Amino acid sequence: MQFLHCQGLKPLNQDLTPLEEALCHSSTGKARNHEKLEFLGDAVLRLACAEFLDRHNPQLAVGERSHLRGQLVSDRWLAELAELLELKALIQQGPCALGDIAAQATIGAECCEALIGAIYQCWGGSNGGLDVVREWLAPHWQRSCLALEADPNLNNWKSALQEWSQAALGELPDYQSEERNPSHGNPERFFSRVFLKQKLYGQGLGPARRDAEQQAAKAALAKIKPQLR
Incomplete structure (x- = not known):
């Protein structure tokens, strides 16, 4: 799984349980599932994206940054990333969720966001975890920024x-x-x-x-x- 390597960096925390939890959807009924890590991942994703834009798009006004960040942290973007990473095969789901084809994009987005929270934890948390998340997501954000430059109204x-x-x-x-x-x-x-x-x-x-x-x-x-x- 390519996201475990995060461009060659080894986890500071050898307990990789958070990664397993992130890929266990709440529809399974298990007590330890993706929900808490999704909540953490939401905050980490927004902050990492804000830092990415500050580094790579410093010329943008605050309003423009806010609009672009909205695109780069959206549920649609997360669902597309989950599909790119082929997470569906790794996500544990309950029978009802697994049979709901229309819900798969949402489930992928939720677990992908949880995965971001898990990576933040396993790669040091407040001691460097944010840097790893930003480094991992930067190529995906750069690709999306190029697509948005070609079509500013993309998906909107x-x-x-x-x-x-x-x-x-x-x-x-x-x-x-x-x-x-x-x-x-x-x-x-x-x-x-x-x-x-x-x-x-x-x-x-x-x-x-x-x-x-x-x-x-x-x-x-x-x-x-x-x-x-």
Whole structure:
């Protein structure tokens, strides 16, 4: 497991129980599970990200840093990291949770955040643990920052479209969505269209209604891109 090495650094705490707890979801019913470490990981993640931005993006104003940090510590970002690290195969889950395909992204995000808390503990806690977490996550944050530079509205296309439509047209986007496949987790389960001034501006597919709406908003933003300059 690549995260155990943290770029060659050995744990100061030889008791790696926190790592096991982080990857034991509360749905198992076990007393020692991910929840407490998730609470710790949330605080560690935010502070480590703030330090990362201070080092790598010192030119950003406070408001810009806050917005960027929100992207880099979001549940979506954690779920993507969990998928990249292939944590699903390592997470202990109860039967109901394991059978809930729609919940897997949330479970991955929760345990990934708990894992951050566990790494903080095992690599020294207040005596260096934060540095290790930041060093471990830095390459992932750098990759995400590059993606956000290419598309500042990444994963937030609905909000961007709403801001533009209110300012330019004086109205909110109108989304019309339908379920096309009842199978949970199907990437094309929902189909959504977005209208402005009763005119179709974009459409998209997604495993959830909000995902399909985001894709429709993304398509709409691409259509109005010349007007955004």
